[in-house]
Amino acid sequence: MTLFWILACVTIPAALTVILHRNPVYSALALVFTLFQVAIMFVALDAHLIAFLQIIIYAGAIVVLILFAIMLLSLEPEEPGDGRSSLRAAGWGAAALLGLELVAIAAVFPDTPAAEKPLPEGYGSVAKIAERLFTTHLLPFELTSVLLLVAVVGAVVMARRRTGP
């Protein structure tokens, strides 16, 4: 339980830094930090394979890609305000409302004794997850390969069009 409170106290400021810092490079670094905190949460919840994938895919691939994009684009920090403060206030209000609703729903979640019962053997291990992936969830797994193919083709098509006529 102590681990949870440490995680909560560190993750929320890091997430706020991601969205509130004016320099996108610092936002990306705060995002890496937040993703590592989420990986620690996964370890605490006995999802070891998912925690490793989180670090490898998110921190290793996605954030590096985002940093590359930031470096290729202009690095000017965003100007604050410029007469759109009413929209900004509306955004804060809507997000606060959404957060209150979600917290209210999550807080009344019935904490059944199921959380106390012993976990099955090898819970969260590579072998068990692979077994489920290739039996129960085989069709979504195969569809994932189609999704990745579409994403690759789409990215290549967009990259080529710029050099074309």
Added chain:
Amino acid sequence: MTEHYLVLAAILFAIGGLGVLIRRNVIVILMSVELMLNAVNVTFVALARQHGSMDGQVIVFFVLTVAAAEVAVGLAIILMNFAQRKTINADEIRLLRG
């Protein structure tokens, strides 16, 4: 225990939504969407732990794949748009608005 993680995930999701609503830099908006996806992943893993089932973790595997594909295509769109229009401000990208 589970509801603590659910509340934390709800707060993270709301922070991501706030980022999408108040920022105008499209790269930061993309990072906020990643935060929201992560919050949902925490919910999946916490509930999988609660029920002693591993299906939630398998779903997180799929969500990770979709997030990777989304970032690749999204960044390609942002870079191409910047090459043509010299802007990454969401208020100035209005090609689809007519």
